[in-house]
Amino acid sequence: MHKASVAELSAALKARKFSSEELVRAHLARIHAQDSELNSFVTVTETEALAAASHADKLIAAGEASPLTGIPLAHKDIFCTRGVRTSCGSKMLDNFVPPYNATVVDKIADAGMVVLGKTNMDEFAMGSSNENSYYGPVRNPWDTKRVPGGSSGGSAAAVAARMTPLATCTDTGGSIRQPASLCGITGIKPTYGRVSRYGMVAFASSLDQGGIMGRSAEDAAWLLGVMAGFDPKDSTSVDRPVDDYVGGLNQSIEGLTIGLPREHFGEGLDPEVGAVVEAAIREYEKLGATIKDIDLPNSPLSVPAYYVVAPAECSSNLSRFDGVRYGYRAQHPKDLQDLYTRSRGEAFGEEVQRRIMVGTYALSTGYYDAYYLKAQKIRRLISDDFRQAFSEVDVIMGPTSPTTAFPLGERTDDPITMYLSDIYTIGVNLAGLTGISIPAGFAGGLPVGLQIIGNYFEEARILSVAHRYQQVTDWHTKAPADAGSQT
Amino acid sequence: MSLSEEEVRKIAHLGGLAIRDENIPRYAQSLSSILDLVNQMEAVDTVEIQPMAHPLDAIQRLRPDEVRETDQRAEFQPLAPQVENGLYLVPKVIE
Known part of the structure; x- marks a missing residue:
C-alpha cells in the first residue's frame, strides 16, 4: 500500500480492495516502526486518524467520496489544527493548542483526507537542516547520520520513508524544495499567493508560501488542486481561478524551451550533483525540449538580500510572542518587561534569536x-532577471541545492555555510515564482534534486514538465531501506 | 563589519530578548558574519531602482467594513498562561 500512487490508492479505495482504515493503519504501523529513529513527527494523531478513516470509509460506501477521500497525509506543524498542538518546532508554542484550523487544514479535511499527524520542522521554519527544532533533529532516511534538509525536514523524511504518501509544507527560501531534494522526493512551492496562508504561522510574510511534498508530480497535482485557491481570510491570497493540475499533466513538452542559468552551474556546485542534473537535462532534450543558456546576473545577491528581508519580517511577525496571551511564559517575572524579554529569551532557540x-x-x-x-x-x-529570462524560455532548470544531504552537526556552528544550501532556491521566493524539486538521481548514494522554476501561476506547466520526466525515469520510485532495518 | 558586545546587547534589548551574558560573544561573532554577507549588496548601484515590497505588486485588498468576528474570549482564555475573571494577568505596571 505504501508504494502505490495517490491515483492507485484512490481507485483501490473506491473498488473496496482495502478500506481507508486499513490504509491508515498500514501507514501508522510504518510510523511506529521507523519514527523513533527518524523523528519526523512531533505529534501522531492516531485516534483522530482512525476516526477520520472510518468516516471516510462510510463516505466511500455511500458513493459520496471525492478523489482524495480516505487518503492519509501529514501536516507540517506550522499549520494550525483545532484541538491538536501546533508547536512550529518551538518551545514557545510547545503548549499551544489552536482554537481554529488553517484554511489549508479545513480544505484538506473537506476533501475527506485523513491526517496522520504533525511533522517536525526547524523552529518557526528557520533553518535548512531541521536541526533547529525544539523536538530534536530529523534524520535523513537515506542515511540517518545526515540531515533531511529544512525547514520542512519532517515532512520530507516522512514522505521519503513512505510513512505518508503526501505532506503539507512551507517554503520561505527553499524550505520545501531543498529538503525534497535531500530526501529524494517531489516538492512544489506554488506562486506567492496561490495557497492560503491563513492559520499558517507567519515567518516572513512577503515570502512564505504553503505547498506539497509527495512521491511524484502526479501525486502533488492531486493535492494542489485541493489546497490552491482564493481565501478572503488571507490578505495576500490571489483571486484567480485554479488550474486543473491533474488534467494538465499530460501536456506535451515538444517545443518546450528550458533555460539553464549559468549562475546555477558555477562555483560552489558539487561536481557530482552537477553531473546528475546535466544528465536529467539531456533526458529532456531527448524528449524534444530545446535547451538555452540564460543569465540571472543578480542571483549572487539573492542570499544577501534574503537575509535582510526575511529576518526583518520575522522580527516583526515574532513580536507577537510575548508570554501574555498564549505560548511560553517565564517563571517569576519581576516586572512586565522582564516577563516579555525572558519569555522570549528562554523559549526561542539560537537561530530564531539570531534572525530576530x-x-x-x-x-x-x-x-x-x-x-x-x-x-x-x-x-x-x-x-x-527572471522576467527577462521568462521572455525567452518556458521554464528554468538547475540543481535544487549545491550538495547532497550533509552530516548532522556539520554546519550548525556556521550559519553562513548553512544559508548557502538555499542559494538556488531563494531567488524564486524573492521573485514570488513557483518551483518544484524532483528526484533526478544519486551522487554518492544520496538523492539529487532537479529544480524546475516556472513563471507566475504556471504550477500546471512545471507539474506536467516534472511528470513527463517521471514517466520515462524511475528515480522518484526509489525508496530508502526502512529505518530500523539499517545497520 | 564587526559588532561590539555592547551593540549586541542593544539590539537584543530592541528585539525584546533577554540573552545570557555568556552567549553575547557568540552572537556578536555570528551576527557580524551575517552582516558581512548582507553587505555584499553594496556592490550594486540601486539609486534608480524602485524597491519591491510585494512579488506581484499587488495592492492591499479592502473588504466592506462590517462586523465579522464574534466574541471568542471563552475559547482564547484557556490558552493564556495566567488569567482571572476573564482578564489576562501580567505583573503590576503602575504602583
Whole structure:
C-alpha cells in the first residue's frame, strides 16, 4: 500500500480492495516502526486518524467520496489544527493548542483526507537542516547520520520513508524544495499567493508560501488542486481561478524551451550533483525540449538580500510572542518587561534569536535605508532577471541545492555555510515564482534534486514538465531501506 | 563589519530578548558574519531602482467594513498562561 500512487490508492479505495482504515493503519504501523529513529513527527494523531478513516470509509460506501477521500497525509506543524498542538518546532508554542484550523487544514479535511499527524520542522521554519527544532533533529532516511534538509525536514523524511504518501509544507527560501531534494522526493512551492496562508504561522510574510511534498508530480497535482485557491481570510491570497493540475499533466513538452542559468552551474556546485542534473537535462532534450543558456546576473545577491528581508519580517511577525496571551511564559517575572524579554529569551532557540536580532538591526533607525530598502531594491533586480529570462524560455532548470544531504552537526556552528544550501532556491521566493524539486538521481548514494522554476501561476506547466520526466525515469520510485532495518 | 558586545546587547534589548551574558560573544561573532554577507549588496548601484515590497505588486485588498468576528474570549482564555475573571494577568505596571 505504501508504494502505490495517490491515483492507485484512490481507485483501490473506491473498488473496496482495502478500506481507508486499513490504509491508515498500514501507514501508522510504518510510523511506529521507523519514527523513533527518524523523528519526523512531533505529534501522531492516531485516534483522530482512525476516526477520520472510518468516516471516510462510510463516505466511500455511500458513493459520496471525492478523489482524495480516505487518503492519509501529514501536516507540517506550522499549520494550525483545532484541538491538536501546533508547536512550529518551538518551545514557545510547545503548549499551544489552536482554537481554529488553517484554511489549508479545513480544505484538506473537506476533501475527506485523513491526517496522520504533525511533522517536525526547524523552529518557526528557520533553518535548512531541521536541526533547529525544539523536538530534536530529523534524520535523513537515506542515511540517518545526515540531515533531511529544512525547514520542512519532517515532512520530507516522512514522505521519503513512505510513512505518508503526501505532506503539507512551507517554503520561505527553499524550505520545501531543498529538503525534497535531500530526501529524494517531489516538492512544489506554488506562486506567492496561490495557497492560503491563513492559520499558517507567519515567518516572513512577503515570502512564505504553503505547498506539497509527495512521491511524484502526479501525486502533488492531486493535492494542489485541493489546497490552491482564493481565501478572503488571507490578505495576500490571489483571486484567480485554479488550474486543473491533474488534467494538465499530460501536456506535451515538444517545443518546450528550458533555460539553464549559468549562475546555477558555477562555483560552489558539487561536481557530482552537477553531473546528475546535466544528465536529467539531456533526458529532456531527448524528449524534444530545446535547451538555452540564460543569465540571472543578480542571483549572487539573492542570499544577501534574503537575509535582510526575511529576518526583518520575522522580527516583526515574532513580536507577537510575548508570554501574555498564549505560548511560553517565564517563571517569576519581576516586572512586565522582564516577563516579555525572558519569555522570549528562554523559549526561542539560537537561530530564531539570531534572525530576530538581524531583522531588528536592519529595521532600526539609521539603518533602514542601507539594509531593508536596499534589499527591496535588489529584490526588484532579481525579479527583473527572471522576467527577462521568462521572455525567452518556458521554464528554468538547475540543481535544487549545491550538495547532497550533509552530516548532522556539520554546519550548525556556521550559519553562513548553512544559508548557502538555499542559494538556488531563494531567488524564486524573492521573485514570488513557483518551483518544484524532483528526484533526478544519486551522487554518492544520496538523492539529487532537479529544480524546475516556472513563471507566475504556471504550477500546471512545471507539474506536467516534472511528470513527463517521471514517466520515462524511475528515480522518484526509489525508496530508502526502512529505518530500523539499517545497520 | 564587526559588532561590539555592547551593540549586541542593544539590539537584543530592541528585539525584546533577554540573552545570557555568556552567549553575547557568540552572537556578536555570528551576527557580524551575517552582516558581512548582507553587505555584499553594496556592490550594486540601486539609486534608480524602485524597491519591491510585494512579488506581484499587488495592492492591499479592502473588504466592506462590517462586523465579522464574534466574541471568542471563552475559547482564547484557556490558552493564556495566567488569567482571572476573564482578564489576562501580567505583573503590576503602575504602583
